[in-house]
Amino acid sequence: MTLLSPAPLRQNRPPLPEEPQLSESDFQRIAAFSQREFGLCQSGDKKQLVHSRLIRLLRETGCPDIATLLLRLETDPQCRERTALISALTTNVTAFFREPHHFRQLADELLRPRLEALRRGARLRIWSAGCSAGQEPCSIALTILDHLPEACRLNIRILATDIDAAMISRARRGLYSAEECSGLSAQMEREHFRTTPDGQRQIGPEAGEMIRYAALNLIEDWPVQGPFDAIFCRNVAIYFDKPTQMTLWQRFARLLAPGGLLFIGHSERVSGPAGDCLTSAGITTYRLSATPDRRMK
Ligand SMILES: C[S@@+](CC[C@H](N)C(=O)[O-])C[C@H]1O[C@@H](n2cnc3c(N)ncnc32)[C@H](O)[C@@H]1O
Incomplete structure (x- = not known):
């Protein structure tokens, strides 16, 4: 066969199916x-x-x-x-310590001032809503462990939920590629991850024990128990229409403890009636500063 000879006819192959069109x-x-x-x-x-x-x-x-x-x-x-x-x-894009200022604020406002009380058994509850493959709740856990190495034996829990059950299964495995771990400091990686034989990194049991994963659709009922000292719901509401977003902010406000913090994504803003009780407390952070109307749906 020369380079110029025509390609042989594919007589015995079934024709390629046509790509389905979306009317x-x-x-x-x-x-x-x-x-x-x-x-x-x-x-x-x-x-x-x-x-x-x-x-x-x-x-x-x-x-x-x-x-x-x-x-x-x-x-x-x-x-x-x-x-x-x-x-x-939806996209599941996420990363360890994404929008790092939120984790600094968590440490400065919710951890450092309460270290003694937490060591004596005070309660700390944090919800990562829309947690994707788990990097967000793991970053919360790592921030806590940085200040309280014994945190998994204290009254500290992180609830981590996502609508996507496949993401929740992945998050429960706690396995990440070396590239996914690039946002972690070398010290953090050394202290809290082990390298598996195939070169992946697995988060250690101290962080894992603090986190409870569950599949949950944010626009359905929430069988969750507050109050939460902080709720992370970042880069999730961006997919919702305005009325759904406004309802979501109100529902979060009702689950926050007085003074509790709501962390949202860089392109999101709290809007609607929840704005009366959630006041700006930093870059895309809001603090519950008044009692929300618990009757509102
Ligand atoms: C872009 S990721 C954000 C992950 C993480 N919060 C962050 O900021 O890195 C958005 C996540 O929201 C989840 N999600 C989308 N719609 C949802 C819904 N109705 N209820 C709960 N989670 C939802 C997606 O499955 C996806 O994992």
Whole structure:
């Protein structure tokens, strides 16, 4: 065969399936479903992105086409495509000590002034809501351990939740690549992680024991027990429409202890009625400064 000879005809191979198209009405159905079920906001300019994510979802789940996907989503609340859709429409991007000023504030305002009380058994509760693969709650735990090495034997707990059950399973394993650990100081990595035979890093039991992981959809009921001294909900509300965001802030305000801190993402702002009781306390940090109206939904 010379370089110029035509490619042989692929006579015995089945034709490649055509890439499923996303019609405007299917996009609207997916958008309505993800807003109703997960609080996610899919504006029209995201159609292309949603389309490419759905193609990947079909490939990964083996679902044959978008019509079948919609049918399964709308008729079977337990279908595997539901979880896959959440993963497809959100990003799980996270990092250890992302937005590090929040962890400094946690140490300065909630830990250092209370060290003696915490050593004597005072209660400290922190919620990482939308924790992705666990780097955020681990960073909270590492900040605490830095000040209280005996923290896992004290009355200190971190609740870490995410809508994506696959992320929660990953977080429970506590395994991270060397690259994912690049935000950690060498000392922190040495003291709190072990290297597995395949070169991954596993977080140690002291941090792991403080954290309780659970799958939880923030727009459904919360079977959680407050009050919390701090709630981290960073880079999550950005996916929600304004009314869903405002409801979320109010619900967090009701679960915070007096003076408790709410940490949110760099491009998020507390808005709506919760603004009456959550006052700015730093870069994208809010403090509960008045009693929230507990009747409000
Ligand atoms: C970009 S990550 C943010 C992770 C971490 N908070 C941080 O800032 O590094 C957003 C996370 O929010 C989760 N999420 C999206 N919608 C949610 C919902 N309705 N309820 C709970 N978690 C949700 C996603 O699964 C994803 O893991």
